[in-house]
Amino acid sequence: MAVDYDLVVIGGGSAGLVAASAGAQLNAKVALIEKEPRLGGDCLHYGCVPSKSLIHAGRVAHDVKNAAIYGIEASIHDIRIREALGHVHRVIDTIQEHDSTERFESLGVEVIYGEGQFRDRQTFEINGRQLKARTFLIATGGRPSLPPISGIKEAGYLTNLNVFDVQQRPDSLAVIGAGPIGCELGQAFSRLGSDVTIIASRSHIMPIEEPEAAKVVQAQLEAEGIRVVTATRAKEVIVENGKKVILTNTGDRIVVDEILVAAGRVPNIESLNLQAAGVDVGKEGVIVNGKLQTTNPKIYAAGDVIGGYQFTHVAGYEGAVAMQNALIFPTKKADYRVIPWATFTEPELARVGLTEEQARKRYDDDVMVLRHDFDHVDRALAEGAGIGFAKFITRKNGEILGAHIVGPAAGELIHEAVLAMSYKLKVGALKSIIHVYPTLAEVNSKTALQLTKQTYASNTRLQNILRSFFNFRRSIGR
Numbered sequence: 001m002a003v004d005y006d007l008v009v010i011g012g013g014s015a016g017l018v019a020a021s022a023g024a025q026l027n028a029k030v031a032l033i034e035k036e037p038r039l040g041g042d043c044l045h046y047g048c049v050p051s052k053s054l055i056h057a058g059r060v061a062h063d064v065k066n067a068a069i070y071g072i073e074a075s076i077h078d079i080r081i082r083e084a085l086g087h088v089h090r091v092i093d094t095i096q097e098h099d100s101t102e103r104f105e106s107l108g109v110e111v112i113y114g115e116g117q118f119r120d121r122q123t124f125e126i127n128g129r130q131l132k133a134r135t136f137l138i139a140t141g142g143r144p145s146l147p148p149i150s151g152i153k154e155a156g157y158l159t160n161l162n163v164f165d166v167q168q169r170p171d172s173l174a175v176i177g178a179g180p181i182g183c184e185l186g187q188a189f190s191r192l193g194s195d196v197t198i199i200a201s202r203s204h205i206m207p208i209e210e211p212e213a214a215k216v217v218q219a220q221l222e223a224e225g226i227r228v229v230t231a232t233r234a235k236e237v238i239v240e241n242g243k244k245v246i247l248t249n250t251g252d253r254i255v256v257d258e259i260l261v262a263a264g265r266v267p268n269i270e271s272l273n274l275q276a277a278g279v280d281v282g283k284e285g286v287i288v289n290g291k292l293q294t295t296n297p298k299i300y301a302a303g304d305v306i307g308g309y310q311f312t313h314v315a316g317y318e319g320a321v322a323m324q325n326a327l328i329f330p331t332k333k334a335d336y337r338v339i340p341w342a343t344f345t346e347p348e349l350a351r352v353g354l355t356e357e358q359a360r361k362r363y364d365d366d367v368m369v370l371r372h373d374f375d376h377v378d379r380a381l382a383e384g385a386g387i388g389f390a391k392f393i394t395r396k397n398g399e400i401l402g403a404h405i406v407g408p409a410a411g412e413l414i415h416e417a418v419l420a421m422s423y424k425l426k427v428g429a430l431k432s433i434i435h436v437y438p439t440l441a442e443v444n445s446k447t448a449l450q451l452t453k454q455t456y457a458s459n460t461r462l463q464n465i466l467r468s469f470f471n472f473r474r475s476i477g478r
Contacts, residue, residue, distance in 0.1 A: 003132045005029045007326050008124055010116075010272070011139035013041020014312045015303030015319035017099060019137050023323050024108040031110045031133070033126055035140075039111070040092075040099040042141050042160075042304070043312040049095055050164045051184055053088040055344055058191035062224075062346070065191075069384065079193045081169035088164055118277035121296055135298050135326035138279070138286055139319060140272065142265040142304035147176065150236040155244050157237075157259040160185070170194050170258035174246055176234050178205035180343040182262035183217065187345050189260075190226050197227040197254055199234055199246070206343060210355045213406040216388050217345050229254070267305045284308070290333040292322040300326050311341050338421045342411030347388045350414035353402030353421060359393045363401070368394045370427070370450035372443055374407040379438035383408065390447040392417065398426030398451060409440050416444045427451055 007023050009016045012034030020032040032039075043049060067074040097103075101111050116126025124131045144159035146152070158166070160181055171194065175186040178200030190196040198205065198221070205221070205228060206214040222228055229252065236247040237259065246254040267285035274280075278296040280287045284307025292300045302318035304310045321334045342350035359367045370393075375386035388407030394400050403417035420429050431448035435441050456462065 003122070003134050005031050005110075005131065005133040007031075007135050007137060007323070008033065008131050008133040009137045009139060010124065011041070011137075011141055011268075011303070011305070012036070012039040012099075012111075013139060013141045013303060014043055014315040015141075015322070016041070016137065016139035017104075018316045018319035019139065019302070019323035019326075020104060020109045021107055022320060023327055024104075026327060027108075028327050029110075030108070031112060031131060032104060033112045033114070033116060033124070035113075035115045037113055038096065039101065039104065040096055042143075043315075044092060044095055044099060046160045046164070047181075048312050049092055050088045051160070051181070051188070052344055053091045054084065054164065054188045054192075055184055057084040057087055058188035059346060061193075062191045079169070081192060082167065084192060085164055085166070115271055117271060117273035118279075119273070120276055121278050122298065135300065136277075137319070137322050137326060138269075138272065138274075138294070138299065138301040138305055139303045139315070140268040140305050141315075142267045142285070142310065144261060145264045145266045146261060147234070147263045149176075149234045152234075152237045152259070152261070155237040155239050155259070157261050159261050163260055166258075170256070172256040173197070173258050173260060174199060174244075174254050174256040175260045175262060176246075177261065177263035178202070178207075178228070178230075179262060179264075180206065182260070183221065183343060183345050185260060185262065186226060187221055187224070190221075190224060195225075195256075197229060197256065199232050199248070199254070200228060200230045201233050203230055205230075206349065209343075209349060209351060210391065210404040213349055213351075213388075213391065213404050216406045217343070217347060217349055220347060220387065221345070265304060265310060267307065269305060282307075291325050291330050292318060292334055293325070293330060297330070309336065309339050309341070311339075313341075314339060338418060340414050340418045342414065344411060347385070347407045348410035349404075349406045350410040351402070351404050352414055352418050353400065354393055355402060355404070356391075356393055359401045363395060366395050367401070368396055368451055368454060370394060370447050370454070372447040372450065374440075374443060377438075377440060377443050377446070379440050379442065380408055382438065390443045392427055392447050392450075394427050394451060396455075398428050400425075400427050405443070407440075407443070413441055413444060416441065 006028035008031045009020045010033045023030045064074050114127045119125050173194045173196050175182040175198045186196045186198045205218045233249045234246045238245050243255050280295040285305050286301040288301050300322040302322045303315035340352040371391045373389045374380040380386045385408040391404045393402040400421050427448045430444045435445050
């Protein structure tokens with residue numbers, strides 16, 4: 001059967017854009033379908049870009065409020081949330097140019113806007129057209145999930161889909177969910193003047209992170225006046241006197257003006273008619289194998305729609321893997337051995353690889369824990385940012401199993417560890433390279449040095465040999 005396209009990409013977010021642009025530049029005939037009337041996906045319009053822009057506005061406000069500790073007298077007369085959000089949307093508009101329809105069409109991609117569905121294993125229908133392709137890529141992403149809380153729909157709530165369009169700052173805000181999105185936006189709104197309560201279902205915020213690193217962030221949030229309620233779940237929301245009242249499983253009543261729900265995500269798959277295409281779906285989303293093929297080997301999937309690591313950079317990577325397999329030969333497997341991520345609170349928290357607990361379960365006694373605090377990094381002290389630490393998990397031979405940094409610019413600093421792990425360099429490589437002084441990056445070399453120090457401290461035989469050597473040299477006067 002003749003086909004119209006080499007690849008039809010369904011979804012114009014990170015995974016879809018990478019696959020479509022790269023495929024077209026390889027001279028494949030590619031169509032890109034997007035339901036929204038613009039490209040860019042969740043990250044550009046509702047996630048990474050707007051949240052980091054709002055975080056920056058909050059950081060500016062925080063710095064002004066705390067300028068007195070540097071001998072600078074300053075005060076904030078007003079925080080205009082509309083103008084802060086205006087900055088957010090200006091940033092989105094600037095980046096949107098890179099993801100414009102015109103740019104992708106200039107690469108040779110046929111961009112089609114609308115909502116469609118599969119008709120059979122090789123046909124996707126949209127806007128009355130039947131698109132037949134040799135291969136397809138499902139990259140429709142995900143959306144915020146709504147936990148089963150009685151009355152929340154009737155009371156009204158915000159998610160990352162609409163929080164950046166609020167017309168006025170809520171005087172009080174409850175955040176349901178203490179993962180990265182909840183913590184980032186909770187701190188940003190607090191710094192911009194809202195009274196914020198974060199509701200965490202676990203014993204501390206960000207439960208998938210190294211616990212002691214997450215607790216550093218939690219302590220900072222609380223120090224800034226954010227109320228963090230742990231081991232608590234919202235059961236019901238009622239409206240009283242124009243306020244939203246959250247009733248919890250612990251008997252608390254949390255009274256606020258607005259509620260932000262940041263409690264997980266679900267895949268966007270309902271309208272695709274995947275059954276007709278022979279594509280199976282599991283609990284987290286579309287089921288794929290190591291090559292990102294679905295149960296229909298001609299249909300691939302990538303990004304949030306398959307669950308797993310739900311990060312923009314991972315979606316882009318998966319889009320590239322799927323594109324290569326779909327257009328050339330299906331030989332490349334997605335490699336998740338070294339996946340970094342960061343939470344952009346202040347202090348930032350970044351991670352790659354295993355936690356200490358995970359490493360000890362896998363390698364038993366062959367685990368070394370290396371740690372260096374930022375209050376022993378001169379640049380951090382100079383900038384009043386001596387909070388947090390770097391923690392590397394290695395084997396005794398120096399193989400890096402995981403790295404965790406909580407502190408200033410952690411999202412940037414983690415990449416030395418990512419590079420070392422990606423190329424299977426031992427932790428000694430981070431110790432050996434010369435770092436500029438004074439920089440925050442010194443925390444990496446100082447942490448790596450701990451393996452040498454710990455190994456030497458535990459090796460009494462080597463200590464005795466060196467002691468004898470220097471005693472001998474002193475005795476002969478040389």
